[in-house]
Amino acid sequence: MPNGSKDFKELVEKMTNTKLWDDKHFDVYPYEAGVGKSKKVQELLASTPYRALYVQRFVKDNAMNKTVENINKLANEENRACKFTSEESGKGSKLKDAKDSKVLCITHKMYHQICLGYHQELIEERKILIIDEHPDVFEKKTFSFADLGHAALFARIEKNEILKNIVENIIVSLEKIDNINSMMFAKLEMDYTEDEIKEYIRLIDNLKKMKSNEDRKMLEKLKCILENPSFIVDRNIETYDSDFQFSLLDCNIILDASAEIDYRYEISDIFTVHPQQKVLNYSTSLIKWFDLNTGEIDYRRDKGSIHQIIFESLETKPTEKVLFITSNAISKNLKNIINDSNQLRKFDGRSLIENYEIDYFGNLIGKNDYKDCDVAVLMKTPNYNYVDYFLIYAFYNSQGVGNIKKVELFQEESIEKMRLSLIACDYYQSMRRIARKTGMAATYFIYTKNIEAIKKVMTQLPNIQFEECKIPKIRFPKVKKETVADKLISYLEECQQNKLPKVSKKVVCENIGIDRHLLSREIKKIKTFLKEKNIKVETRYFDLS
Template sequence: MTTKHEDYFVELREQIINEEQWQDKVFVTFNHEASSGKSRYMHKLLAEVATTPPYRRALYVQLFAGEELANTVQSINQHAGTTVAAKFIGGDNKPAYKLKRAREIPVLCITHEMYFQFCRGNYQDLWQNREVLILDEFPSFMHPIVIGGDEIGRYALNSMRKEDYGMKYLADKLLTKFVEMERIYTDYLTKDIPFVTFPDLIGELPRLENMLDFIDDRADKTIMENIHHLIKNGGYFFEGNFHTYDFRLPPLMLQNNVVLDANSGFDYRPELSDLFVVKRQKKLFDYSSSFLTHYTVNTGKTALKTYTKFTMEVLSEIPLKDCHGALFITDKANEEQVIKSVLAHFKDYGETLEKVSENLGFPIAVDHFGNLTGVNKYRDFDTIFLLKTPYFNYMAYLLNHFYFTKEGSDNILYQNDEVSLVRTQMVCGEMYQALHRVARDHIRPAKMYVFCNNQGAVDTIVGELPGVQYVKKEMEVSVKKRRQKTKGNGKNRVPQIVQFQQFLLEYKMSGAETVSKQDIMEALGIRDLSNLNKLKRKSETFLQDHIIIVEHHDYRFKPQATAN
């Protein structure tokens, strides 16, 4: 990979230096390419504005604490040639001198988690007299809240113990609504996700707020706070729970607010909100010597459970020839299993990844999505395997849409085009960040192997890697043979038609274009095609509603929405 031009950060510099560019009501967001050195450049720029007139004061926010935060402070101070930056990690027992230092230091460096404390109004004296806010990576402003029957029941019990009429009135209303929703929507086949509001309880919020000051039990206080969020925001009812978000996180903004996020060029969330203005940047690197090999294998959570030896088959398919370091990425739940499979494949080279790496002559590592953004320890690796498609629960995407639009409405599972775009582009972001953990110095070509059947997500990633040599392949994967067994009178068994429809929905959710009839039969333990056809006939309305077309060998899904 090679760079195309210099002066890549001119517009970013202008945003920080030129006060006429400042905006106090929006986040000016820059999508400089991952591994382009945007964080290092910002360290240098903050050192400059802190040491030259008119001596700006800044708040710098990054994901990681610990050594990474200490390194940021050290980098800024080295560029300044003097101490202009310090870190603050919070805590109730901070000595007065440390608080004073954090107040007075020109550049205060904190984590995203501490920034959210600032958003809630904590430590106001540490940020009120600063002009420039830098958020390194897109902030997760949407903090989800789940309220179920247990939480509402506990709140109702407390209302009776305290003999508080206001609490009891609110508890009765919530329980009535919960029971109503559970009766209507808790069903095997429901795809409806209703949006619920509580207009008759809005007047009770001041009473609820006052009561919070008198609650000592932390769990009870959290339940009351969450109920407050639900009543004020409204929320969705899904899988037997109410879902909403923490409204106490209105973004903290200063006179000049900048976000550095490589994903923001394709992430759909900034487009949903007036809070963000994205200044798209040209690509810095040429990837024409690198390879992205795409295997169209379903690696969603459900599909992976049906595979017998997926990682072993991947390693048999792709020999690690001329490798300078191989990184395997999965989800946290499957990380240990991937490690065991890698060790089994290389059993002649050692019993640990460290020993195998030593004997092979190049490092091998396994990591998981959610643990990768900003990580630099794999920078000298040149080979990466994405063994899992990083999907979240559908509610995560729906709540993100709700948070950024501030508009909630009745929803149908997997049928909202805007939510689908949020979902696809968030998946792209996780995959893009993972791929950029290797070959970060762009000294040698990268070899990227992506196992995913969400073509829209892969297309977006390829578009973010100009010139990359893209190859699409298929790979046979061994699947567990499974037969359904009826136990006793079968009352507790999930009906096969339900399993059939849920299986199709999960495949459609994964972004797959088709699923073969053979795969369906193996997954559901169906031996005869005539039995599958019976399920199809009983599901005609379901198939029409979800635009699932039955072909000779396959079931074909409506393509996922993709960003323009």
């Protein structure tokens, strides 16, 4: 039975009763965004007799300084709390202050460094660890075709038969899956026993101590693909950091409002989630869902039409303040798009969008800058690269990945659970940035195909209203649609203007929004252009020099 979160009774008991402490697991408390958990934690840190480490996401906008000031003010002590970030790491006096402080405040990035074995002096004799929001600790590693060449050359120079064998094994694996279709990616199969892998990893660790920085980076990636599940995507090998281990103290707490819908907590044995009864009532708020493809590829293919549909369907009142949420790249030009929309609204006699803010997914968790906004417009589906969902699943899953050898996009149940879960978490965290004042109603315009992610979010917003909306017909005059060949020409011209000597075919395909196996067809269509611009088509790249 979920506990109530108004008085944070369970959290208080966990921090104050040492008999409940657990030095091998995180206790995760999904208190709702906006119920005052940060304030309560600062009160507890100001009064606890135990030395503590407090991890928060942001330094920018003076966020960490405010945390330190609040704790010191509540404790009525000048130096009870202290911060230590990358800026302070090179200053000896700051390190001493950090080690001596009763409460040390650091970022998620600094905590990640501690988990990799650095800055261990910061956690000595500390008893309580509190992390605000899910810690950013997953780090993808890409072993590229260039890294493979580097490894082969390194093995030859070093006359190292083991490294040479590893490289040859990788090449054989790549050749086996060379014709895999664009909707799938395959697991790298290394034909070694566990004992052989341990021996090879010891060899790599010893080599890393003596070599240049570039050699060390390559060897570290090689170690990662030996130790972890790795997948081949467009002849790159994608995996994750090998050396990471969660750093735990005597009492370990994570505060994460979206924990109940986050699949990472469910599949890892290191987390224990304590469900909390919802306190807020969302009956005056409304989700307006538009069944529209708004993923990265969809935006690349037809960004203009997507924006036309969004602004045609968006109805706001002059008194309402709007938060537009999109990707980082799109956010940079969104003000101009809104201005263009307002010209058409003015012509139609509709309310202009004048009181608004713009931000992007990945930059919103824990922010309190938009509490006075009434409307949120979620313009884009916050998807990662599909292989990232598998790697995140492998990174967190205490049971391993089983016999998965190939993954077809949107077909593997466990990976789909991870994808929809992380989309839902991004949505929930973004939606809860607005209407944070008591009794304030909110309207959420969400444009996505992923209705299952929205349903997950709704489980965290009791009694919220829901409306499925029709996609409006675009009334704007249409221009001649740009062909894929046109996009290819435009992108190659842009690369030449930027004086790039070459550009890989993978990067080209990503930027014009087509699958790699379709590129040859488009290249044939622009032969005259390539000849005029003196662009040579090589096996894996365009030579622009």
